[in-house]
Amino acid sequence: MLDRFHDGLNRTSIDSRTGFGDEEKLKSFCGGNLKGVLLKLDYIKALGCTAIWLSPFLENDDKYHGYAIRNFLKVDPRFGSLEDLKLLVDECHKKDLRVIMDVVVNHSGDIWSYQEPSATYDKGKVYTFGAWKSREWPVPIELRNPGLYNRRGSIINFDEYPETLEGDIFELKSFRNDHSPEARKVLELLASIYTYWIKEIGVDGFRIDAAKHFGIPALKQFVESIRDYTEKAGHQDFFLFAEVASGDDLAEEFLNEITGLNAVIDFPLHFILPEMIRGNAYPDQFIKLMNHRKKLSEGKSKVTFLDNHDQLGQQVKKRFAADLSEKQFEFGIGFLFCFPGIPCLYYGTEQGLDGRGKSDNAVRESMFALDNQFEDLFLQDNFYFKKIQEFSNIRKQFPALSKGGFKLLEVLELTKGVKYGNKKSILAFSRTYESELMLIICNFSSNKKIKGLVRPEKERYVGAFEKIKSTSSNSNNNFLEVKTEENDSTIAVELEPFEILILKKINGK
Numbered sequence: 001m002l003d004r005f006h007d008g009l010n011r012t013s014i015d016s017r018t019g020f021g022d023e024e025k026l027k028s029f030c031g032g033n034l035k036g037v038l039l040k041l042d043y044i045k046a047l048g049c050t051a052i053w054l055s056p057f058l059e060n061d062d063k064y065h066g067y068a069i070r071n072f073l074k075v076d077p078r079f080g081s082l083e084d085l086k087l088l089v090d091e092c093h094k095k096d097l098r099v100i101m102d103v104v105v106n107h108s109g110d111i112w113s114y115q116e117p118s119a120t121y122d123k124g125k126v127y128t129f130g131a132w133k134s135r136e137w138p139v140p141i142e143l144r145n146p147g148l149y150n151r152r153g154s155i156i157n158f159d160e161y162p163e164t165l166e167g168d169i170f171e172l173k174s175f176r177n178d179h180s181p182e183a184r185k186v187l188e189l190l191a192s193i194y195t196y197w198i199k200e201i202g203v204d205g206f207r208i209d210a211a212k213h214f215g216i217p218a219l220k221q222f223v224e225s226i227r228d229y230t231e232k233a234g235h236q237d238f239f240l241f242a243e244v245a246s247g248d249d250l251a252e253e254f255l256n257e258i259t260g261l262n263a264v265i266d267f268p269l270h271f272i273l274p275e276m277i278r279g280n281a282y283p284d285q286f287i288k289l290m291n292h293r294k295k296l297s298e299g300k301s302k303v304t305f306l307d308n309h310d311q312l313g314q315q316v317k318k319r320f321a322a323d324l325s326e327k328q329f330e331f332g333i334g335f336l337f338c339f340p341g342i343p344c345l346y347y348g349t350e351q352g353l354d355g356r357g358k359s360d361n362a363v364r365e366s367m368f369a370l371d372n373q374f375e376d377l378f379l380q381d382n383f384y385f386k387k388i389q390e391f392s393n394i395r396k397q398f399p400a401l402s403k404g405g406f407k408l409l410e411v412l413e414l415t416k417g418v419k420y421g422n423k424k425s426i427l428a429f430s431r432t433y434e435s436e437l438m439l440i441i442c443n444f445s446s447n448k449k450i451k452g453l454v455r456p457e458k459e460r461y462v463g464a465f466e467k468i469k470s471t472s473s474n475s476n477n478n479f480l481e482v483k484t485e486e487n488d489s490t491i492a493v494e495l496e497p498f499e500i501l502i503l504k505k506i507n508g509k
Helices: 034-039 041-047 082-094 181-201 216-232 248-257 267-278 283-292 326-338 383-397
Strands: 051-054 058-060 069-075 098-104 112-114 129-132 205-209 239-242 263-265 301-304 405-415 418-420 426-433 436-443 450-455 463-470 479-485 488-495 500-505
Touching: 034 041, 034 082, 041 383, 069 082, 069 181, 082 098, 082 181, 098 181, 181 216, 205 216, 216 239, 216 248, 248 263, 248 267, 267 283, 267 301, 267 326, 283 405, 283 426, 326 383, 326 436, 326 500, 383 463, 426 450, 436 450, 436 488
Parallel strands: 051 098, 098 205, 205 239, 239 263, 263 301
Antiparallel strands: 058 069, 112 129, 405 418, 405 426, 405 450, 426 436, 436 500, 450 488, 463 479, 463 500, 479 488
16 A cells, blocks of 8 residues: 555664554555655565555545545656656566556546435435536546446445445445446546556556446456557556455356456455464365365466455454464465465565554554654564565475465374364365475464374375475474375374475475
């Protein structure tokens, strides 16, 4: 989040897990900008990142998060200038970092009012347009047409259809997204706006905000327009992923229906994985999710994460690292980097920020001091930074972890040498790419050392495995072997609480 990352001043980093700013201060702009990101590119690169997703930087209402855009053709001066943005993208490319632009297509900022004093969604009722709030906005001027907006009032039930497609997200004004001529005009304008930014600054991809509310038909046309432009411009690897805050069924519908969409953000994983690590959910629930999940088509993926700027579904908002031990944190990062998808890190996670509170602002802390010009939070030798760096390097070293197929493996836990089918603690899966085969075995218990038998079943698993990484300093799993006894291929393991064990099959053995 641009406003919270860095302000571009030369500061000294301190060792703290508490971000700067209380919830009251964090309601407003803190002063982070494009120059601040530029200043910290080496820091981002050292962490192991290959791309930077920038929160919206176009001129918006007085909203620090950037999602309330009023001028779609200008960089918000509070974040910097067009020259600052171009320099940042150029420097990222020199360091082999891709730049992802967060694009808002579902709505504008709060640039006009309803005639009615209170407008909330009411069975599709179209409310009366009141007045524009300024003569200056919106830009481009073609958006200054009341007919281009749904005018259905603010959403009350975010999972109800068609309410979630037609209504406004709070005070933000929803564009037409039906099959009307006005909706087609909106799509033409949005495509023109965002292809301009590709040409002007050379970004490498888009994260599409609020896709669930924009809907599949409208998003499909928008993506087709962007793909048509990027392919003609020679940007065949332009990456498009969408925020679909829902279960797997709808997310996979977006992926299947929209050919040019590369990925969706993996909210189902986000809703369950941190809770498993906290002991509020169990591997059985994860297994159910994975068994329901369909295999993705070639070239499709999911962007995985542990926390983000919204933390949807939480009554008390909290970052991933909040209330977690170092062992739990390492376990979660290890799992994320071994699991299928593209891992995405929320700023501050690498410093173990532990923000929590009633509002989104509590998890949107500033990483630079707000009451002085001397301190920030960018140490590279702390536990959190180094663990992310370590697992990032492991992921890069073994292609199976980033490109490989995924398969859940059966696990039988052992109590006093007796096998039984309890899957509440140990979870195991394989990742396979070409001749490379990896096994990832995890103990989700917070206090029990557990012995178990992982049963891969297939003959290709039989042989010797070497330990690549264990999160336990007491691990004895240095060299393991899958043996076949009575047509039952098994690998015996003993895992400490919150231990994740990464194994690689030794080819030819």
